Amino acid sequence: MELTTQQLNESIYDATNALLFEEDYLHIKNAIDQLHVLFSGATGVKAGNITDEDIYLPNGKAVSTIKAAHCLKELERTRRFIRGINQAIEHLSDTIQGRTLNILYAGCGPYATLLTPLTPRFTSAQINFILLDINSDSLAAARGLYEQLGLSEYVIDYVCTDATTYRFPHNVQTDMVISETMLNALRKEPQVAIMNNLIPQMRKDAIFIPEQIIVEAVLTRWKEEYNSFTIKDYQPKRINLGEVYCASREFKLPHPVVIQVPASETHNRLDLFTEITVFGREVLTTYNCSLTLPLAICKLENQKKDMAITFEYVMSDKPRFAYKY
Structure with missing residues (x-):
């Protein structure tokens, strides 16, 4: 039986609560699996056998759509980022009142993994996103996911470009930037180059994720x-x-x-x-x-x-x- 938009979002909400508040790894794994079923069902992108190609750039490689989907499946990685970003949004909400918080997600992949689970916790009047990825297939999947989940009102823009050269739009105040585009010891992928481009553009009170x-x-x-x-x-x-x-x-x-x-x-x-x-x-x-x-x-x-x-x-x-x- 096909789930309604409300049922899909309730399912995301339940899974996200497990990631935020559970310590039992079986519950956390079940929550991750639940999100993967929902996201892969909506996008047609499954974290299965990797059959697509990475994109090689002057400042490091951008991972393929299926590889990006696989990132969701790393339990501790996903739950720590989700918890941290949830806390960062709450912190900004306390300090910046009276307007919507704008979040740039550089390297969003097909699921916008680090933001989509948080949509049931915050309204589109509280948070808006710019979803950016250089991989057009990943960005198209993210757009399709948000349309199917009825979340399009959260997204200011979908941008297909290189985050190492992207310039912030003049008409949007950027309050948070998320970029998790790295491997261990900062090799192969462009995390450092992305930070070098984006952080100087940020206001002093804006937050970059990861913090350090x-x-x-x-x-x-x-x-x-x-x-x-x-x-x-x-x-x-x-x-x-x-x-x-x-x-x-x-x-x-x-x-x-x-x-x-x-x-x-x-x-x-x-x-x-x-x-x-x-x-x-x-x-x-x-x-x-x-x-x-x-x-x-x-x-x-x-x-x-x-x-x-x-x-x-x-x-x-x-x-x-x-x-x-």
């Missing part, structure tokens, strides 16, 4: 990491070497950083760790999702003395932290 991205250099040992997966509450012993980069609302492009690496007889793998603060206390830490998996840089075999490694961020079609020692 930290990349750190860490010496690890396989046995310690393995124990953290197999032994309950085990805290792996690591050697933290320092911050390689921090991206935040006070945005600055990465500059070369020299990291001092002590000689170690036990820890022989140099990794980059990523921590993402969505908003407030909503933080994604190591192993929470694909965005925070440690990125192995190199093995330091038979290291008898301290050494220095220089990290430099490469802004190119394949953005990444390059290193030399």
Whole structure:
């Protein structure tokens, strides 16, 4: 039996409440599955076998429509972003009163995953969206989703363009920008280039999501990491070497950083760790999702003395932290 628009939105509301307030992962998984069934049914885009192509840009790749749909299925990633964005909207609602909040979602994908679940919680008089994606198939799917769900009144515009060059419209006050266009250690995808373009255009009281991205250099040992997966509450012993980069609302492009690496007889793998603060206390830490998996840089075999490694961020079609020692 086909659901009415009201029933669809009630189903989204129930699933969103589970993401916002439940701690039981079975309930959270069921909520994610429920959203996927609704969104894929409305758009025809299913997070199944990836048969489409990424789009390669001067500042990094934009993922394919099906890959973008898959992002919904990462439980901790989705729920932390949904919780953080919900809190950010509530914060702005308390500080900016008397008008509609305008949110730019750069890289919205086919489901506008990080905003659509929140539509039953806020009216279109409270929040409006500009949905932006360089992938025309993804943007068309998002438009179709909003039309089928009866949510078109939330959307100011659908924009098919590169977020690294997009300019804010003069007739819209932008209160929040969301861009989750990254992989672990800020490689391959254009998150840094997008922040470099969009954040300078934002008003001082506007919020960028995620609030902060930290990349750190860490010496690890396989046995310690393995124990953290197999032994309950085990805290792996690591050697933290320092911050390689921090991206935040006070945005600055990465500059070369020299990291001092002590000689170690036990820890022989140099990794980059990523921590993402969505908003407030909503933080994604190591192993929470694909965005925070440690990125192995190199093995330091038979290291008898301290050494220095220089990290430099490469802004190119394949953005990444390059290193030399």
